[in-house]
Every structure is written in C-alpha cells, then in structure tokens.
Amino acid sequence: xxxxxxxxxxxxxxxxxxxxxxxxxxxxxxxxxxxxxxxxxxxxxxxxxxxxxxxxxxxxxxxxxxxxxxxxxxxxxxxxxxxxxxxxxxxxxxxxxxxxxxxxxxxxxxxxxxxxxxxxxxxxxxxxxxxxxxxxxxxxxxxxxxxxxxxxxxxxxxxxxxxxxxxxxxxxxxxxxxxxxxxxxxxxxxxxxxxxxxxxxxxxxxxxxxxxxxxxxxxxxxxxxxxxxxxxxxxxxxxxxxxxxxxxxxxxxxxxxxxxxxxxxxxxxxxxxxxxxxxxxxxxxxxxxxxxxxxxxxxxxxxxxxxxxxxxxxxxxxxxxxxxxxxxxxxxxxxxxxxxxxxxxxxxxxxxxxxxxxxxxxxxxxxxxxxxxxxxxxxxxxxxxxxxxxxxxxxxxxxxxxxxxxxxxxxxxxxxxxxxxxxxxxxxxxxxxxxxxxxxxxxxxxxxxxxxxxxxxxxxxxxxxxxxxxxxxx
Amino acid sequence: xxxxxxxxxxxxxxxxxxxxxxxxxxxxxxxxxxxxxxxxxxxxxxxxxxxxxxxxxxxxxxxxxxxxxxxxxxxxxxxxxxxxxxxxxxxxxxxxxxxxxxxxxxxxxxxxxxxxxxxxxxxxxxxxxxxxxxxxxxxxxxxxxxxxxxxxxxxxxxxxxxxxxxxxxxxxxxxxxxxxxxxxxxxxxxxxxxxxxxxxxxxxxxxxxxxxxxxxxxxxxxxxxxxxxxxxxxxxxxxxxxxxxxxxxxxxxxxxxxxxxxxxxxxxxxxxxxxxxxxxxxxxxxxxxxxxxxxxxxxxxxxxxxxxxxxxxxxxxxxxxxxxxxxxxxxxxxxxxxxxxxxxxxxxxxxxxxxxxxxxxxxxxxxxxxxxxxxxxxxxxxxxxxxxxxxxxxxxxxxxxxxxxxxxxxxxxxxxxxxxxxxxxxxxxxxxxxxxxxxxxxxxxxxxxxxxxxxxxxxxxxxxxxxxxxxxxx
Numbered sequence: 040x041x042x043x044x045x046x047x048x049x050x051x052x053x054x055x056x057x058x059x060x061x062x063x064x065x066x067x068x069x070x071x072x073x074x075x076x077x078x079x080x081x082x083x084x085x086x087x088x089x090x091x092x093x094x095x096x097x098x099x100x101x102x103x104x105x106x107x108x109x110x111x112x113x114x115x116x117x118x119x120x121x122x123x124x125x126x127x128x129x130x131x132x133x134x135x136x137x138x139x140x141x142x143x144x145x146x147x148x149x150x151x152x153x154x155x156x157x158x159x160x161x162x163x164x165x166x167x168x169x170x171x172x173x174x175x176x177x178x179x180x181x182x183x184x185x186x187x188x189x190x191x192x193x194x195x196x197x198x199x200x201x202x203x204x205x206x207x208x209x210x211x212x213x214x215x216x217x218x219x220x221x222x223x224x225x226x227x228x229x230x231x232x233x234x235x236x237x238x239x240x241x242x243x244x245x246x247x248x249x250x251x252x253x254x255x256x257x258x259x260x261x262x263x264x265x266x267x268x269x270x271x272x273x274x275x276x277x278x279x280x281x282x283x284x285x286x287x288x289x290x291x292x293x294x295x296x297x298x299x300x301x302x303x304x305x306x307x308x309x310x311x312x313x314x315x316x317x318x319x320x321x322x323x324x325x326x327x328x329x330x331x332x333x334x335x336x337x338x339x340x341x342x343x344x345x346x347x348x349x350x351x352x353x354x355x356x357x358x359x360x361x362x363x364x365x366x367x368x369x370x371x372x373x374x375x376x377x378x379x380x381x382x383x384x385x386x387x388x389x390x391x392x393x394x395x396x397x398x399x400x401x402x403x404x405x406x407x408x409x410x411x412x413x414x415x416x417x418x419x420x421x422x423x424x425x426x427x428x429x430x431x432x433x434x435x436x437x438x439x440x441x442x443x444x445x446x447x448x449x450x451x452x453x454x455x456x457x458x459x460x461x462x463x464x465x466x467x468x469x470x471x472x473x474x475x476x477x478x479x480x481x482x483x484x485x486x487x488x489x490x491x492x493x494x495x496x497x498x499x500x501x502x503x504x505x506x507x508x509x510x511x512x513x
Numbered sequence: 514x515x516x517x518x519x520x521x522x523x524x525x526x527x528x529x530x531x532x533x534x535x536x537x538x539x540x541x542x543x544x545x546x547x548x549x550x551x552x553x554x555x556x557x558x559x560x561x562x563x564x565x566x567x568x569x570x571x572x573x574x575x576x577x578x579x580x581x582x583x584x585x586x587x588x589x590x591x592x593x594x595x596x597x598x599x600x601x602x603x604x605x606x607x608x609x610x611x612x613x614x615x616x617x618x619x620x621x622x623x624x625x626x627x628x629x630x631x632x633x634x635x636x637x638x639x640x641x642x643x644x645x646x647x648x649x650x651x652x653x654x655x656x657x658x659x660x661x662x663x664x665x666x667x668x669x670x671x672x673x674x675x676x677x678x679x680x681x682x683x684x685x686x687x688x689x690x691x692x693x694x695x696x697x698x699x700x701x702x703x704x705x706x707x708x709x710x711x712x713x714x715x716x717x718x719x720x721x722x723x724x725x726x727x728x729x730x731x732x733x734x735x736x737x738x739x740x741x742x743x744x745x746x747x748x749x750x751x752x753x754x755x756x757x758x759x760x761x762x763x764x765x766x767x768x769x770x771x772x773x774x775x776x777x778x779x780x781x782x783x784x785x786x787x788x789x790x791x792x793x794x795x796x797x798x799x800x801x802x803x804x805x806x807x808x809x810x811x812x813x814x815x816x817x818x819x820x821x822x823x824x825x826x827x828x829x830x831x832x833x834x835x836x837x838x839x840x841x842x843x844x845x846x847x848x849x850x851x852x853x854x855x856x857x858x859x860x861x862x863x864x865x866x867x868x869x870x871x872x873x874x875x876x877x878x879x880x881x882x883x884x885x886x887x888x889x890x891x892x893x894x895x896x897x898x899x900x901x902x903x904x905x906x907x908x909x910x911x912x913x914x915x916x917x918x919x920x921x922x923x924x925x926x927x928x929x930x931x932x933x934x935x936x937x938x939x940x941x942x943x944x945x946x947x948x949x950x951x952x953x954x955x956x957x958x959x960x961x962x963x964x965x966x967x968x969x970x971x972x973x974x975x976x977x978x979x980x981x982x983x984x985x986x987x
Contacts, residue, residue, distance in 0.1 A: 166641055166642065184639075426635055
C-alpha cells in the first residue's frame with residue numbers, strides 16, 4: 040500500500056519569549072495531576088526535585104548513561120568496515136531483529152551498545168535495570184526492562200566457532216552491521232518468557248512469532264551499523280532518531296516535552312488528555328510544552344492497525360485541528376511491540392528519555408492485552424503506571440498518569456470519566472471501535488474526528504475485500 | 514522425633530589481640546578468591562571499598578534500611594495488645610505463614626515491617642528490590658527478591674470488610690499477631706509464580722504446597738507479634754534472631770563473619786570450602802573470621818533431609834573436628850525454602866546481611882533443583898552467583914563464589930576440582946548420597962565424617978521402616 044501522508048511541520052516559534060532559566064525551572068504548582076493514590080506524591084516530589092535544580096542544559100533530560108549512543112559507522116569508514124564484514128562469519132537477521140538493530144544503533148536503548156551479553160541479559164530479566172560500570176565498579180542504575188537480544192541456532196553457533204566478530208545480514212541478504220567481541224550464551228526461552236511476561240500461556244504474539252521459532256543461543260556484542268536503517272516504505276522521513284528529536288526540541292525551544300506512546304488510532308479521548316496535559320504543564324509554569332506523538336513503528340500483532348494506516352489517521356487528527364500542529368511533533372518509534380504490560384511500559388518510557396522527553400504520559404493497562412487463554416486482562420490495568428512510577432532508573436522522568444476518558448453521552452463528547460455519574464459514560468474499546476469500522480456503523484458523534492474515522496473505515500473495508508477475495512480463491 | 518543435640522559453644526576468645534581499627538579495616542590482599550570471571554574484580558572492588566572506610570561500628574555490616582526491625586511487642590504491652598486482637602477479625606495462618614511471621618518479626622527481611630502491601634509486592638516481583646522512602650521520595654535501594662506475602666480467600670476478605678487491623682491466628686488457633694493498616698489486593702498466582710521462578714511448570718514444591726491452595730487475595734500491613742515465635746521442637750535455642758547473632762559476633766569480637774546457607778547435610782567438600790574461606794580471610798588480614806553455619810529451618814520439600822536430622826548431623830561434624838567449634842556458630846535460619854534459584858539466593862544473602870554477616874559464600878546452583886518436568890537443572894547452575902554478584906541492594910555484602918569440590922579418587926579426600934585431571938574426580942550428588950545412605954552402602958572414605966554419616970544412615974533406615982509399615986498396613 041502506498042500513500043501520501045501530510046503531517047504539517049510546525050514553524051519555528053520565532054517570537055517566543057525566551058528566558059531559558061525561567062523556562063527550565065518554572066515555579067511548579069503543587070497541584071498533582073493524578074489524585075487517586077501515592078503516584079501524585081511521587082509526581083509532586085519529582086517536579087519539586089526538578090524545580091530545585093538550576094542547571095541550564097542544551098536539552099531537557101540527559102540520555103541514560105550521560106551519552107546518547109550512536110552506532111552508525113561514519114561515512115568515511117563505511118567502505119573499510121563493509122570489506123571487513125565480508126570476511127566474517129554471517130548471522131542472518133529476521134525482520135524484527137533488524138528493527139532491534141535500528142533501535143540500538145540510534146541510541147533508544149542507551150547506554151546499550153549492542154545486543155545484550157549475558158550479564159546485561161540477566162540484570163534485565165531479574166532487575167529490569169542495568170548497573171553502569173564506573174571506577175569502583177558501582178555505577179548508577181539505568182532502566183532496562185526488556186531483554187534486547189539476538190538469537191542464533193545451533194548451526195550458526197557451530198559455524199561461528201571461536202570468532203570474535205560476526206557480520207549481521209539483513210532479510211534482503213545485505214550485510215547491515217558488525218557485532219564485535221561477541222559472547223554466546225544459552226537462550227532459555229521458558230525463563231525469558233516467564234520473567235518478561237509473567238506467564239508462559241500459549242498465544243503471546245511476540246513469543247509465538249519471534250521467540251518460539253528462534254534459536255537456542257543468544258549472541259551479544261558491540262554493534263557497528265554500516266549505514267542508517269531504512270525501510271523505504273514512504274515513512275522513513277517520520278523516523279526521527281533520538282538525536283534528531285533532541286535537535287528538533289531545541290530548535291522549537293521546548294521547555295517541556297511530553298511523550299505519548301501509542302499503537303492505536305487517536306480518538307478524541309486521547310486528544311483530550313494530551314491537550315489537558317499541555318494545559319496543566321502551562322499551569323505549572325512551563326512556557327512551551329511540546330507533545331511528542333510517538334506511534335510505535337516496529338512489529339505489532341496481526342489485529343492491530345498497521346503503521347501506514349495509523350500514520351494517515353494521525354495526520355488527519357492534526358489536519359482536523361484536534362491536536363495543534365504548532366505544538367506537536369509526530370514521529371515513529373522504531374521498536375517492535377512485546378505486549379508485556381508493566382515490563383514493557385518501562386522500556387517505552389526509558390526510550391523516550393533517550394529521545395529527550397522529560398514527561399511521559401501513562402494510561403490504563405499500557406502495553407497490555409487480553410490474556411491469551413483466559414477471559415481477563417493479562418495484566419492488572421493499574422499495574423503499568425504503578426510499576427512505572429517505582430521503576431529503577433526512571434527517577435528523572437516525570438510520569439504523568441492520566442484519568443480515564445470515555446464517551447459522555449450527555450455532553451456528546453469524550454470526557455474524563457466522572458464516577459459520580461457513571462451511567463452517562465460509554466467505554467468504547469479498541470475491539471468495539473474495530474467492529475464499528477468493519478460494519479460501517481458510525482461511532483457516537485464526537486468520538487473521533489471525521490477525517491480520522493474515514494481512514495479507518497477505508498482500511499477495514501479493504502481488509503474485508505481482501506478476505507472476500509481470499510475466500511473466493513480458496 | 515526427639516533428640517539431644519550437642520553443639521559446643523565456643524568460649525570467648527579472651528586473649529585476642531584487639532585493635533579494632535586494624536581489625537575492621539585490614540589491608541586487603543589483592544588476591545581474588547574466585548578466578549574465572551568478572552566476579553573476582555567485583556570482589557576486589559568490594560573489599561577495596563570496604564578497606565577505604567574508616568568508621569568503627571558496633572557491628573560489621575548495617576542492617577538494610579539502617580535499623581534492624583524487631584516487631585515483637587514488648588512484654589509490658591502484650592496483655593493490652595492481646596485483648597485488642599481479640600476484638601478484631603481473624604485471619605488463619607498456615608504453618609508456613611507462621612514461619613514468615615517469624616522471619617519478618619525478627620528483622621531478617623528488614624526494612625520490611627510486615628507482609629507486603631501492593632507497592633512492595635510489585636517492586637519485589639519486577640525489580641527484586643525496594644526503594645526506601647526518604648524526604649524527597651527517593652531513598653536508597655534494598656534487596657527484596659521474594660514476595661513475602663500473606664494470602665487470604667474470598668470469604669476471609671468478605672469477613673474483614675473495611676477493617677483497618679486484623680488478628681493473625683496460628684495453626685494452634687491462638688492469636689499470634691496483629692496486622693495493622695491493612696491493604697488487600699489481588700493475588701495473581703500465575704504472574705507471581707512466573708516472575709519468581711521463571712517457569713510455571715507443574716511440580717514446583719512451594720507452589721504446589723503453598724501458593725496453589727492459597728486464596729485469591731493478598732493482605733499486607735504492619736505486623737505486631739504478641740510474643741516470640743517458638744516451635745517447641747527441642748531446637749528453639751538454635752534459632753538465634755539477627756539481634757542475638759549480632760550480639761554473639763560482637764561478643765566473639767569477630768572482624769569478619771562469613772555465612773554459609775545450607776539445607777543439606779555437611780560433607781567434607783562443604784567443610785573444605787568453609788575452611789578454605791577462613792584461611793583466605795586470614796590471608797586478607799582479618800584476625801578473627803567467624804563462620805555462621807546457617808541451615809535453613811523453615812519449609813523444605815519432602816525429599817530433603819529434615820531439620821532435626823540435619824542439626825544432629827551438623828553437630829557431629831563439629832564434634833568430629835571437621836569444622837572448628839571455636840570459630841563456628843551453628844544457628845537456624847527460620848525462612849521457608851522456595852527453590853527459586855537466582856531469585857531466592859538474593860533473599861538468602863540479604864537476610865544474612867541483617868543477621869550481621871559481611872561475607873556470603875555462594876556455590877553452584879544455589880537454591881536450585883531439577884526442572885520439575887524436564888530432564889535438566891531448573892536454573893543455569895552459574896546464574897545464581899552471577900545474579901547475586903549484580904543484585905541491587907547487595908553492594909555492601911562481600912560475595913564469595915566458591916570453586917566446585919569433588920571426591921579426589923587419588924588423594925582419597927574431597928578436594929577442589931582440578932579440570933586438568935578431571936577423570937580423577939567423582940561428583941557425589943545429593944541424590945547419590947541419599948542412595949548410599951538408603952542402601953546402607955558406604956560413600957568413599959573421606960566423603961563425610963563417620964559420625965555425620967551415621968546420622969544419615971539412621972535417618973534413612975527409619976524412613977524405610979516407616980515405609981515398610983505403611984505398606985503392611987495398607
């Protein structure tokens with residue numbers, strides 16, 4: 040599918056009242072954004088702490104480990120490295136392995152410099168964090184909740200033998216990277232799955248599609264990527280690296296960046312909370328909060344809306360003025376999706392630190408899904424934000440838990456759920472939304488902007504056509 | 514079974530050359546104890562770090578959180594508290610719940626003040642650690658790898674209703690404790706098991722005997738224990754609390770305490786490494802290293818040797834002079850056993866910090882067992898010591914990984930395994946040892962002291978008699 044996506048780029052705000060020191064250290068309102076539990080205290084302390092700091096930095100938040108990792112080989116060395124790689128044993132990458140190469144190479148996982156070696160893997164599995172090494176062996180802690188690993192099979196391990204370095208070969212059979220000072224260790228899939236997902240029930244999408252078919256060994260090492268990873272799908276220009284995003288935030292003179300991770304179309308409830316967050320940041324004293332609307336672009340499960348459709352839908356949401364293009368950056372987060380709930384939401388937040396966002400919005404059941412074999416959510420819908428608010432290495436990030444939005448049948452618009460008149464609210468789940476779109480039925484007026492809705496209807500109609508064709512030809 | 518155990522109490526070393534400052538801060542030899550990998554460096558840095566500190570303290574290592582928790586109600590308040598408890602809703606404890614009450618009440622789990630509330634439970638499950646709260650909300654990290662929780666069923670939850678405090682009732686139907694400011698939250702057993710054990714395979718002993726039959730809710734709160742927990746099994750005098758152990762180490766003027774956790778009989782390989790550890794500590798400059806031989810006394814699986822038999826066996830090992838009573842303290846660690854490998858070994862080490870030990874010995878596959886449904890170890894035998902050496906909150910503890918000991922058929926004694934003449938060594942597993950004792954066959958000479966071996970033979974003979982009786986009466 041080829042399509043043209045129009046995302047307006049906001050102009051530089053040239054007349055912005057620039058007083059960097061005031062901007063970076065506003066007087067923080069003590070009004071917590073989230074009222075229901077300890078999280079508000081946590082938020083309070085975080086903002087208080089931030090307000091106490093008086094250092095003006097070139098960006099809003101330091102990348103994990105202090106330095107943004109960039110593993111793309113400089114152009115003048117590419118030829119040399121490529122010819123070195125030719126002589127090495129080859130390791131074949133899957134499409135999803137390549138997405139991880141992309142993620143690591145641009146520093147989303149800073150300070151990670153390659154696929155995990157065993158000591159990193161074990162820390163990630165057991166502690167959801169890595170200890171940095173410094174002179175006395177006890178460095179600071181960075182968050183690292185998902186094992187970012189590369190699996191190989193017995194034959195590949197055999198072939199590699201005692202080599203120090205290997206070449207990584209993309210799905211198109213071209214060499215894309217070198218992995219240096221490698222370490223090969225056992226891939227205990229059962230343990231990895233249990234500790235990452237908190238279940239080993241059959242039917243977890245990433246497990247079934249990625250882990251189960253993969254080899255019994257993991258290979259870690261330092262990554263050198265021969266040239267920036269591109270997908271040539273018409274969307275590469277929206278794949279801004281953390282370095283590019285940081286530059287863009289500086290260019291816009293943002294004094295707060297709030298990231299919103301999503302893998303679904305944007306409805307007006309999302310828009311409400313993003314706009315509400317901006318208003319609250321302004322109330323707190325920030326002058327130019329920028330929204331990073333950051334759809335996940337890597338692997339998603341089959342019944343999620345594909346990236347290109349989502350990008351078109353997001354574009355309409357900005358065109359229709361539901362979100363303000365002046366204060367919004369839409370970019371693609373290249374990570375694959377694990378659907379690992381409280382474990383994965385930490386990864387989603389941590390990666391946005393590296394991209395320069397100092398506020399992170401978290402909602403109900405982030406990165407969650409239904410239990411694959413039981414009729415319930417796989418995770419307690421509140422655990423994601425609780426775990427995120429306590430996660431080691433994420434102390435410097437301001438977590439913004441949000442109240443649930445639902446369709447207010449009286450006001451005929453999406454609104455924050457008011458438990459005192461619960462019966463007036465209609466919860467429209469993703470599944471329900473998909474059913475509406477599939478059947479051609481319209482959702483309640485005010486649920487989503489018409490332009491965005493049209494994109495979805497078109498997508499689901501095309502799916503039905505394809506399904507019909509498949510049935511006919513079968 | 515009733516038995517008399519003779520454990521000689523070492524006399525006070527009255528002529529000990531006391532120069533506390535030199536003792537506490539010896540010049541540390543740079544010889545690492547463990548040679549094979551990064552752990553030696555880690556050890557090196559730890560001891561170096563310790564040597565750099567010049568504070569003379571009343572004990573060798575601070576309890577987690579800085580204060581040793583003691584939740585036993587002072588005698589003059591017991592009557593009052595007991596009558597308060599009478600009026601509260603009752604929660605029935607199992608035998609193993611009571612072991613946890615014991616563990617928490619004496620401060621083994623410091624800074625934990627009761628059964629975990631949800632925020633502690635989630636941190637334990639996801640991060641194997643707890644963040645202490647201080648004024649700005651960001652305190653230090655303490656290790657906490659096992660969820661220490663109390664499960665209740667639907668009916669009990671219903672009965673408790675909106676109460677703030679409940680009374681805990683022991684298996685003998687007497688009230689043993691109060692749990693205050695309670696919080697009740699969901700007990701997602703599948704997730705708890707998967708994240709704690711890294712598998713949900715059927716046949717995990719603690720899961721089958723404790724978790725599966727337990728209720729669907731967890732109740733957390735602050736514990737007040739009405740009087741010290743006693744078992745009246747003839748072994749209570751060996752159940753020294755962390756406070757008592759710390760006092761004993763001070764009385765003996767120990768300048769290093771190395772703890773050895775075990776749930777099996779002591780063979781000469783164990784003795785070799787304990788004696789070798791002492792020698793190495795002396796080489797490092799310590800003047801009076803004390804061994805804490807610390808058998809686990811709570812729940813163990815059915816085919817483990819019971820506590821009373823083990824205590825009698827340990828007694829013989831000291832009587833036979835295999836371990837030196839002058840520099841050894843034998844005491845019982847009251848925790849139940851999870852058999853959760855790398856997750857549990859952190860608990861075993863952390864609890865010994867609270868008991869005042871500043872060195873912890875760790876071997877192959879600590880707290881491990883065979884996979885319940887597959888023909889392999891449940892955990893990679895090296896993961897325990899690796900995870901332990903990297904665990905958050907255990908930085909102040911000196912981890913002493915040990916080399917594998919096996920029976921040297923040439924020297925006819927237990928010796929450190931020498932891979933250059935691997936064929937001379939015989940590995941005698943716990944299973945093999947049990948088979949020897951069951952069949953009345955003698956193990957190789959030098960495997961275990963005769964007095965200790967006799968205890969085991971007697972135990973297994975009694976088992977066979979009981980089995981035979983059971984067969985006859987069936």
